[in-house]
Structure formats: C-alpha cells, structure tokens
Amino acid sequence: MNQDLTNKKTIQNNKNTSAKIRNQKIAFGLFGGISSLVVFILFGILIFIFIKGIPAISWSFLTEAPKNGMMEGGIFPAIVGTFILVIASMIFAFPIGVASAIYTTEYLKDGPVKNFIAMMTNNLAGVPSIVFGLFGMSLFVNQLGFGDSIIAGSLTLGLLALPVIIRTTEEALKSIDDSYRTASLALGASKWQTISKIILPMAFPNILTGLILSIGRVSGETAPILFTVAAYFLPKLPHSIYDQVMALPYHLYVIATSGTNLEQSRKVAYGTALVLITIVLIANLTAGFIRKRAGNKQRG
Numbered sequence: 001m002n003q004d005l006t007n008k009k010t011i012q013n014n015k016n017t018s019a020k021i022r023n024q025k026i027a028f029g030l031f032g033g034i035s036s037l038v039v040f041i042l043f044g045i046l047i048f049i050f051i052k053g054i055p056a057i058s059w060s061f062l063t064e065a066p067k068n069g070m071m072e073g074g075i076f077p078a079i080v081g082t083f084i085l086v087i088a089s090m091i092f093a094f095p096i097g098v099a100s101a102i103y104t105t106e107y108l109k110d111g112p113v114k115n116f117i118a119m120m121t122n123n124l125a126g127v128p129s130i131v132f133g134l135f136g137m138s139l140f141v142n143q144l145g146f147g148d149s150i151i152a153g154s155l156t157l158g159l160l161a162l163p164v165i166i167r168t169t170e171e172a173l174k175s176i177d178d179s180y181r182t183a184s185l186a187l188g189a190s191k192w193q194t195i196s197k198i199i200l201p202m203a204f205p206n207i208l209t210g211l212i213l214s215i216g217r218v219s220g221e222t223a224p225i226l227f228t229v230a231a232y233f234l235p236k237l238p239h240s241i242y243d244q245v246m247a248l249p250y251h252l253y254v255i256a257t258s259g260t261n262l263e264q265s266r267k268v269a270y271g272t273a274l275v276l277i278t279i280v281l282i283a284n285l286t287a288g289f290i291r292k293r294a295g296n297k298q299r300g
Contacts, residue, residue, distance in 0.1 A: 046277065049270065049273050049274050049277060050274060052270035052274075053270035053271045053272075053273055053274030053275075054271075054274065055267065055271075056267045056268055056270060056271025056272075056274075057271055057274065057275070060073070060074055061073075061074040061075065061271060062074055062075070062076060062079070062275070063076050064076055065077055065235035065236065066078075066233065066235050066246075067235070070233060070251070070254070070255060070268065071264055071265065071268065073235070075246075075248065075251060075268075075271075075272055075275065077234060077235060077236060077237055077245070077246045078246040078247055078248045078250075078251040078272070079248065079275065079279070080237055080238075080245070081230075081238070081245030081246045081247045081248075082219060082247045082248045082249075082276070082279065083279075084150060084154075084238065084245060085150065085153055085154055085157060085218070085219075085225065085229065085245070085247060086157075086215055086218050086219050086283070088150060088151075088154035088158075088241075089153075089154045089155075089157035089158040089160075089161060089218050090158070090161070090211065090214065090215065090218070091154075092154060092155060092158035093157075093158035093159070093161040093162045093165055093214065094165060094211060094214075096158075096162065097161070097162050097164075097165030097166045097169060097210065098165065098169050098207065100162075100166050100169075101165075101166050101167075101169035101170045101172075101173060102169075102173065102195060102200075104117055104118070104166075104170060105169075105170050105173040105174060106173065106191070106195055106199070107191075121163050121166050121167060122163070122167070124162070124163040125163035125164060125167065128223075129160060129221050129222075129223040129224055130223040130224075132156055132159055132160045132223070132224045133156065133223040133224040133225070133226055133227040133228065134227060135156070135159070136152060136153070136155065136156030136159070136224055136227060136228045137152075137227035137228055140152035140155050140156060140228060141227070141228055146242065147242065148228060148229055148230075148231075148244050149228075149229060149241060149242040149243060149244065150229055150238060150240075150241045150242070150243060150244075150245060151241040151242065152228040152229055153224065153225045153228040153229025153230070153245075154229075154241075156224045156225070156227075156228045156229075157218045157221060157224055157225070160217070160218065160221065160224055161214035161217060161218050164210055164213050164214050164217065165210040165211065165214055166210075167210070168206070168207065168209050168210030168213065169203075169207050169210055171206070172203040172204075172206035172207045172209070172210075173199060173203050175203065175206060176199050176202050176203055180194075180198055180199065180202070181194055181198075181199065184197075184198050205291045205292075206291075208287055208290060208291040209291070211287055212283075212284050212287040212288065212291070215280070215283045215284070215287065216280050216283070216284060219248075219249075219276070219279060219280050219283065220249055220276065220280065221249060222249040222250055222252075222253050225247050225249065225250055226250060226253075229244055229245060229247070230244070230245070230246065230247050230250035231244040231245060231246050232254060233246075234246050248272055248275065248276040248279070249276065251272055252269055252272045252273055252276065255268050255269040255272060256269045
C-alpha cells in the first residue's frame with residue numbers, strides 16, 4: 001500500500017516537473033522569438049536605409065555645402081551642425097544630470113521631497129519633444145533674447161536629455177553596495193571624498209549608459225531644433241554660438257516634405273538618413289568602447 005502511494009507521488013512529481021520544463025521551454029521560445037523579431041525588424045530597417053541611401057553617398061555629398069535648393073551639392077553644414085548641437089547639449093546636460101542624481105541619491109533622505117523629485121523627473125522624461133521645442137522658443141529664443149541660435153537649440157536639447165541622464169545615473173549609483181560607503185566613512189573619508197573617489201568611479205561605466213541614450217535621442221530630434229536653431233537652407237558653417245545651423249534631422253524633414261523633383265529629393269533624403277544613422281551608430285560604439293574600457297580598468 002505504501003509502495004503504491006510512493007509510486008503515485010513519484011509519477012505525479014515527474015508529471016509536474018515535465019509540465020514545468022515544458023512551460024519553461026514555451027516561455028523561453030516565446031521571448032526568444034520576440035527578441036529575434038525585434039532584431040530582424042531593426043536589421044531590416046538598417047538594410048533598407050543602406051540600400052536606398054548608399055547611391056547618394058559620395059565624397060562631395062559629405063564635404064560640400066548644399067546647392068540649388070538642397071537638390072545638389074552635399075550636407076556638410078548639416079553634419080557639422082548636428083555634431084555641434086549634440087556636443088553642446090551634452091556639455092550642458094551631462095554634468096547637471098549627474099550632479100542632480102548625486103544629490104538625490106547620496107544626500108537627500110527618503111521622504112516626500114525625494115519622491116516628488118523622482119515623480120517630476122519621470123514626468124519630464126515623458127513630455128513630448130514638441131513641448132520642449134515650444135518651451136525653448138519661449139524661454140531661450142524670446143525671453144532671454146538668444147534668438148534662433150546654437151545656444152538656444154543646445155539648451156533645449158539639453159533639457160530634453162536631462163531626465164534620461166538623471167535616472168540612469170541614479171540607478172548606477174544605487175547599484176553600488178552600501179558596504180563601500182560604510183567602509184570609506186569608517187576609515188575617515190568625508191562624504192564627498194567617498195562619492196568622488198569610490199562611488200563615482202565604480203558607477204561610471206553605467207553612468208555612460210545615460211550619455212549613450214541621450215546622444216542617440218538628441219541627434220535625431222527635429223521638433224526642438226525646429227523652433228530654436230535649425231535653418232532651412234544655410235550653406236555655410238556657423239561662426240558663433242548665436243548663429244543658426246543646419247542639422248541632419250531637420251534637413252531630412254525638409255527634403256522629404258518639400259521639393260518638386262521627388263525622385264532626386266528622395267535620393268538625397270535616404271542618403272541623409274544613412275549618414276544620420278551612421279553618426280548615431282559611431283557615437284554609440286565610441287561611448288560603448290569607453291564604457292567597456294572603464295569597466296575593464298575598474299576590474300583590473
């Protein structure tokens with residue numbers, strides 16, 4: 001009798017184990033299929049843009065100014081303008097975002113104030129980019145008198161990138177075990193010495209993730225620069241931070257939505273899109289290389 005009960009329990013356990021394994025395989029297969037689909041779509045888009053855009057790519061296309069209503073010549077001023085806006089916006093947003101994250105994570109105690117700041121940061125991250133553009137136009141262009149300029153566009157893009165940098169930096173700081181903080185303070189180090197000498201270097205590789213995401217978003221935004229800095233046709237390079245510039249996202253928008261020669265404009269549009277994607281890819285790979293190198297150096 002006892003032997004029969006034992007056999008039944010064993011059979012039931014084996015069935016339960018088999019069911020768990022089967023369900024696990026189904027779940028893994030489902031998630032794997034979804035991931036593969038996402039990668040397939042991404043590569044499909046990249047291949048499509050490459051095939052359509054590569055005929056327009058030439059040395060003159062990359063190094064000359066646009067001519068004949070942007071139907072001829074190149075996109076060099078737009079490339080330079082995009083780099084300027086990305087670098088200037090990161091110079092503004094990155095240190096402020098990191099400093100804000102340090103304050104909220106390391107200095108501010110848990111409570112209503114901290115919860116309110118976190119909530120507002122999350123809400124700011126969800127604000128549409130067109131709203132940032134209108135805000136930048138109202139504050140930087142009109143109220144502060146910067147006009148349509150690099151400084152107005154860079155500050156607007158910096159505000160757009162700020163929430164991402166703050167949130168990723170906060171998560172990077174929280175990932176560092178508190179034992180490092182306790183040990184440093186126990187050895188006589190000050191709060192700032194602990195943060196600057198131990199916590200920040202350890203979190204730096206993950207902090208770069210926010211920078212990478214911000215660069216990718218800023219370099220492809222059209223709405224914020226539409227109201228603050230972008231010029232429709234400006235075949236020259238800027239001379240000061242108060243000048244307008246051409247930028248690849250806005251250039252692509254104009255080419256794709258205007259012009260009488262649709263066949264020629266589409267060719268230029270696909271070429272511009274390919275250049276923009278390549279710049280974003282190079283920026284991400286460079287930042288990823290720096291991140292990996294910093295991580296290896298930290299482990300070494």
